[in-house]
Amino acid sequence: MGVKGAGVDLTTDLGFLKLRNPVLTASGTFGYGLEFEPYLDLSRLGGIVVKGLYYGPREGNPPPRLVETASGLINAIGLQGVGVEAFAAKVLPQLHRIDTAVIVNVCGADDDEYAAVVEFLDRHEGIAAYELNISCPNVKKDGACPALRPQTTYDLVKRIKAASRRPVITKLSPNVTSIVEIAQAAEEAGTDALALINTLLAMAVDLETRRPKLANVYGGLSGPAIKPVALRMVHQVASRVRVPVIGLGGIMSGADALEFLVAGAAAVEVGTASFVDPDAAARVVDEIARWCEARGVAAVRDVVGTIEIP
Amino acid sequence: MGVKGAGVDLTTDLGFLKLRNPVLTASGTFGYGLEFEPYLDLSRLGGIVVKGLYYGPREGNPPPRLVETASGLINAIGLQGVGVEAFAAKVLPQLHRIDTAVIVNVCGADDDEYAAVVEFLDRHEGIAAYELNISCPNVKKDGACPALRPQTTYDLVKRIKAASRRPVITKLSPNVTSIVEIAQAAEEAGTDALALINTLLAMAVDLETRRPKLANVYGGLSGPAIKPVALRMVHQVASRVRVPVIGLGGIMSGADALEFLVAGAAAVEVGTASFVDPDAAARVVDEIARWCEARGVAAVRDVVGTIEIP
Amino acid sequence: MTIERDARLREVQSWGDFFRFAIEAPAAGREARPGQFVMIKVSEGTSPLLRRPLGVHAADPDGLDLFFKVAGKGTGILSRKKPGDRIDLIGPLGRGFTVSATAKGRTAFLVGGGRGIAPLYFLALELVKTGARPVVLYGGRSLSEIPLRERFERTGLEPRCSTDDGSFGFAGPVTELAALELDRERPAMIYACGPDPMMKALAAIAAKRGVPTELSLESVMGCGVGACWGCVHRIRDEKGDGWVKICEEGPVFPGERVSWA
């Protein structure tokens, strides 16, 4: 084996989907994937979760849309996007030539729109699964979204599972009292997997102008600052559901990713890190492989959920 | 006026309590106050919130109790403390000679213990108010505490208000779906003020040993990392309750403190910052005064809640 | 565009809060065009977390120059780097100025406000190469805020300067100076970079006289590579207004396409 770590088996089986390795890119932090071709070989990734899609094209929020905080980033993009038609016509065909799993992050103003998105996309090929974004804090007042209540989570997931011919990954919000309750509601409704966490509802104030730094007032906090909350939630959920959990939140390195795997995640997503280093996700893959090799771990799956609680 | 900023009126009126300035020290981050006498003049602070007190002495959790994260700190001290009798006998008398408001952070394993603590302390002088810690994530499983539900919050606050002859500040947990619901429940139950936020339930994993880095598994995340979440919650609550809100979470500087005041906090607490710089709270007072003077702000209260939402 | 994880800082020149860095980065240097920018990681740690965008101030096959003003934390950390230190940059990025828009022999106005002068030096040199005649209008708050004067003069370009406080050159905003110059002479093109209010005023002045402009816009940037959608500005096209990513379609836009709030 030439490359260090090349001998390690990184394949990851989510049951409904086999991945080359457990590293996906997080929705909204990797564009439609193609933006990153100059920086890394996309076929080295486990998969790509594309930017959140509503049915129609969306304007998004006015700027400022981003503000940096201590080891974090608050965003209020407002899911600006091209809509399903343009996506299917312009983006999907180009993604076909890339040998990696393409997962579409599905959004909606209401349950009908979510359903319309998957029904439309079901008619197109080249999509491995849907990631149901029921947790975007940047579109409604006070960050309202279906993922804040077990019932709304259950209803939406049930509806989408019925509407869709593809596996559904439900992406949860950390802005809840009991992430386990929400996770279990999604599981009961038949989700094939869970992804957590989305961003923490947050705010920044410009002291000189005495205004919010974001035009949208509130936004979603991501990056290393939130990793300890994400790890806790992944650990809480993984031990209490049967479906695979995809962990994310502040992953910047292979070591970060491995911590999520140890805590019980079957796979991970790399988000904000891709802004700092466009090739971060590929580096995470390499670092995971090297770590496994150095420790004599033959297959990365052997690490999943191995945390010992003394 | 000699000192820069000395001309600015920093006095803060919480209604039930007048403070020299809006800067308090956060419970558990300033010991019993006396530990800091070598580093700053305690009488320059608006007040001191002492370490959480249970009725009896407590062992606390085994070490490791602390782990650093990106711009943050996770702690699982488990409220080790001397108990009310030793506090009243040894600590309180020494605090008498210091000319600053002393606020006692009250804890309990159940509502009865909370009540017992205030009933005991009510018989002693030199306490300006109680801060009801209904939100410590480090004592029960999965961070369970009364502040996670409106009803348990309401019941406990009601009980303590009836039991106590002193004003009660209710300290809220950020680990909830709707901080506003909890805040309103505490207000209905008659709390005199609200303090937010306590720590975010978090976890860190030691990749090499594949164990949690904290003996307690989960702990509470504090420091600059959580400031954006704290500001958001203070802003959400301040505009929806009539009682004064005390803001905290990641305040390291006068500018940070002023952001909380602008967002609607009547006063602030300095927490983790005191670990990094034992004189941080006094520095925050100075920086607030200097900022006000430079901007021609005559009284700091004129800044409170002045945020403009465009 | 490339990721250069260990480009080297070769030379540092400074004037108060302003710094010029000469950086050894051959690949980026060869590729860079005027108006393009690079994204720099100023710290190894996680705060500041994001890279900072800086325009290419000059470029040659060995590398490129940056010219920046300390605006806060990130540029502050950057300014403390010493020759020999590692520089982690991505670039060149974005679409720059259309050098060819000014024909051989024709005049172009290059209007720079404060740190906005950075990319215009590179542009001026390229225009000279094509045989066009760049006229540099350089404005700042005061004399200390227009430190690149000598650098332009050394290349034979005589920048016409303005200062808000009148401490040097024309007393007033550089946009007023531009208006006066436009009454004397009608350039083929106006290229500009500076704070939004200046750009907005200049666009209006140029439009009134029917002179085409290219404006380099600024925004907070999360990624610089078109992935975060954080850097949008209101831009017109056939289909009307929309939020356009300036890191990707810009940072340089034809003045008539830019809508101002």
Add this chain to the structure above:
Amino acid sequence: MTIERDARLREVQSWGDFFRFAIEAPAAGREARPGQFVMIKVSEGTSPLLRRPLGVHAADPDGLDLFFKVAGKGTGILSRKKPGDRIDLIGPLGRGFTVSATAKGRTAFLVGGGRGIAPLYFLALELVKTGARPVVLYGGRSLSEIPLRERFERTGLEPRCSTDDGSFGFAGPVTELAALELDRERPAMIYACGPDPMMKALAAIAAKRGVPTELSLESVMGCGVGACWGCVHRIRDEKGDGWVKICEEGPVFPGERVSWA
């Protein structure tokens, strides 16, 4: 104890991962006693957020020395500081070794493992001043891990060394070396600093022979001033076991008071 926000780094000496810093900090230097420590802010930013505890390695009226091994992020940043750089420290903190516990003319064993040797150099010098006879036992993984040998020798102290790999001196853990030395000679006191397993073993060895010990304990420290209750170790007193803050009552404790998990 004082906060010295701008103490100056005067001199740096290094051996691989080990560093000795001579710092100009008069107030702290005058006050420091062997076994006390200082809390150092290694970065201006928020990561790492907390100060790092380092023992006082030597002290005089001009300031103090530190001796540390790069263990991670914080000590890594610290190790890159250069003479003339600012050092932000609080100290001296905690309760050190009881120098007077070894009477004039009596022998004391000073047992240091790895970086744990740091405070014992200071202690040895103080013991010599009081007319006691310090015998230094210095252990490390290999020759490269016991760099302070020469420094001790220059002061006339001949440290007896051990290395786990036998690359220098006694081959084996320093605790075994201590056991052998104890069979030859019975000191008035054993002072020790090193990793927990070494301290635990040493405490047992000394107890068996009835020799009193003082052990300097380590723990992650949030504040160093007794405020966070994060640095506790299991310590015995009249009332039995309890979690005791080592930054306040320690870091040095009589061996018989320390309970080991």
